[in-house]
Amino acid sequence: MRQGPLAGRYFAVATMVMCALIPYLALSAALDSLAPIIGQQLHMSNQTLSLSAGLANAAYAVGTVLAVQFAQHFPQRRMLLGYAVLLVIGCLLTAAAQDPAMFITGRIIQGLCTSLLLISAVPPLAIGYPPNKLRDTAVIMNMCIFGAVALGPFIGGLQANSNEWRPLFWIIAGVAGIALLLAILTFEDAPPANPDSPRDLKAIGLAIVGCVAAFFGSSELASHRFLNPTAIVPLLVGLATIVVLIVYQYRAKRPLLTIQTMLTSTMPVAGVAVALFAAAASVSATALTAEQLVGIYSPLHIGELYLPEAAGAIITAVALGIVINKKAMHYLPLVGMIFLAAGIVVFRIHVPSTQATTLIGSGLTGVGLGATVAPALFVAGFSLPSANLQRVFAIVELLRAVAAFMIAPIFIHFAANVGSSSAVGTGYALWIGFGLAVVGAVIGVVLYALGGARPQTPDLPKFLAGIEPAWNSPPLLARLRRNAAAGSVATEGAE
Numbered sequence: 001m002r003q004g005p006l007a008g009r010y011f012a013v014a015t016m017v018m019c020a021l022i023p024y025l026a027l028s029a030a031l032d033s034l035a036p037i038i039g040q041q042l043h044m045s046n047q048t049l050s051l052s053a054g055l056a057n058a059a060y061a062v063g064t065v066l067a068v069q070f071a072q073h074f075p076q077r078r079m080l081l082g083y084a085v086l087l088v089i090g091c092l093l094t095a096a097a098q099d100p101a102m103f104i105t106g107r108i109i110q111g112l113c114t115s116l117l118l119i120s121a122v123p124p125l126a127i128g129y130p131p132n133k134l135r136d137t138a139v140i141m142n143m144c145i146f147g148a149v150a151l152g153p154f155i156g157g158l159q160a161n162s163n164e165w166r167p168l169f170w171i172i173a174g175v176a177g178i179a180l181l182l183a184i185l186t187f188e189d190a191p192p193a194n195p196d197s198p199r200d201l202k203a204i205g206l207a208i209v210g211c212v213a214a215f216f217g218s219s220e221l222a223s224h225r226f227l228n229p230t231a232i233v234p235l236l237v238g239l240a241t242i243v244v245l246i247v248y249q250y251r252a253k254r255p256l257l258t259i260q261t262m263l264t265s266t267m268p269v270a271g272v273a274v275a276l277f278a279a280a281a282s283v284s285a286t287a288l289t290a291e292q293l294v295g296i297y298s299p300l301h302i303g304e305l306y307l308p309e310a311a312g313a314i315i316t317a318v319a320l321g322i323v324i325n326k327k328a329m330h331y332l333p334l335v336g337m338i339f340l341a342a343g344i345v346v347f348r349i350h351v352p353s354t355q356a357t358t359l360i361g362s363g364l365t366g367v368g369l370g371a372t373v374a375p376a377l378f379v380a381g382f383s384l385p386s387a388n389l390q391r392v393f394a395i396v397e398l399l400r401a402v403a404a405f406m407i408a409p410i411f412i413h414f415a416a417n418v419g420s421s422s423a424v425g426t427g428y429a430l431w432i433g434f435g436l437a438v439v440g441a442v443i444g445v446v447l448y449a450l451g452g453a454r455p456q457t458p459d460l461p462k463f464l465a466g467i468e469p470a471w472n473s474p475p476l477l478a479r480l481r482r483n484a485a486a487g488s489v490a491t492e493g494a495e
Contacts, residue, residue, distance in 0.1 A: 004187035016182035021144040024114035029152020033299035047223040054219025056111035057405035063115030064394040065207040084180040087113035095169035123390040131460040135321040142317035150310035157303030200256040206245035214238025221413040266451030267473035271380035277440025278372035279404035284433030292352035312366020330455035332375040337441035340368025382470035452479035
């Protein structure tokens with residue numbers, strides 16, 4: 001079996017994963033500060049910039065499904081090399097863009113390849129090494145996904161301060177190049193996961209149509225009213241198609257995604273629910289409040305005010321690493337939802353927020369978001385055998401992308417058009433975000449109670465061996481069903 005000189009070296013593989021995930025995620029968060037400069041130099045309107053973000057995010061969501069399908073039928077590490085090459089091409093296209101088409105094409109390639117790399121590279125990093133390395137993987141994943149996003153506003157503000165955008169994009173292209181180099185050096189030829197599995201073109205088609213339509217519709221809200229057919233029709237059609245995809249995969253005999261297994265078990269459903277509500281709630285706490293500060297402070301100063309969010313991501317990444325093999329793992333997402341709700345309340349004290357409330361609010365929401373999505377993902381993943389981890393990650397990332405990236409334009413449109421001013425609209429949106437955080441926490445607790453689930457210490461050696469889940473997750477609503485069955489039996493006996 002062909003191998004690179006650094007094959008099997010954990011540090012090299014982990015560095016490759018970090019360099020593969022950071023470019024798109026960091027740029028997505030930095031673009032708000034750079035959008036006016038990019039729009040002016042490339043002659044892109046606000047609507048065109050919004051469309052570029054929407055299509056890139058749609059590609060990210062679609063890539064989660066494609067990655068699972070490709071892994072079943074093609075040598076996985078060879079495909080990973082191809083993804084890395086395409087990522088470099090996408091980064092070069094955006095950095096050297098001379099017109100909107102070149103920029104948008106590069107961003108779409110970046111979004112697609114980032115999710116392809118995430119689903120292809122992270123699960124093997126998690127389950128391909130001894131149990132003591134899983135702690136490091138959890139920290140790396142949290143830092144890559146949420147640390148990069150949290151640093152985005154500061155990085156974007158720092159670049160905007162010089163009235164330039166290309167230097168940052170060239171640096172990002174260099175990081176992608178390092179990812180490609182490390183992918184070559186750590187190459188370890190691996191066979192397809194399951195060549196005999198069906199090629200589920202229907203699932204892929206539904207994912208493409210649903211994600212592209214939904215994200216296109218939400219991006220059109222930059223210049224259209226919510227009920228304008230150009231926005232609302234593709235948005236609703238896309239969401240309906242994604243629901244059809246989930247139902248189809250739930251009922252399929254040989255599904256591409258493990259929807260049925262996940263949605264009939266207590267802990268995975270609770271984990272996914274918390275992750276989705278946290279992703280949706282965080283939009284109002286970051287994008288909307290930062291939008292209110294534009295014109296009051298410089299982009300760099302706004303980025304500095306949101307630096308505590310990155311500190312929160314670091315703290316929760318370390319916390320996740322500490323509890324990954326403990327019973328406390330189950331409580332971390334709940335604690336995160338409490339911090340997220342508290343951060344939103346701090347932002348709501350004054351709109352636009354003051355410097356003090358922005359610093360405090362961003363720190364709280366950083367802890368909240370970092371302590372919810374990634375831990376909830378592992379809670380779901382540990383509830384199934386490790387062979388399903390890739391598919392679990394794909395499902396959670398697909399739904400998280402819809403919850404976070406697609407809802408952002410909707411919230412921004414809502415804040416700008418509801419109430420007597422954008423500040424009033426933002427206040428309403430913050431209350432909605434607070435409600436989402438509270439409801440998400442309650443749903444997680446209620447699902448555990450109704451399922452009879454108890455926090456357990458994960459058996460990581462057994463999980464990594466691929467034999468069984470790390471812990472026992474009872475069937476969804478198991479306690480409620482038992483009580484209903486007992487009541488029915490008692491009634492029949494009385495008759």
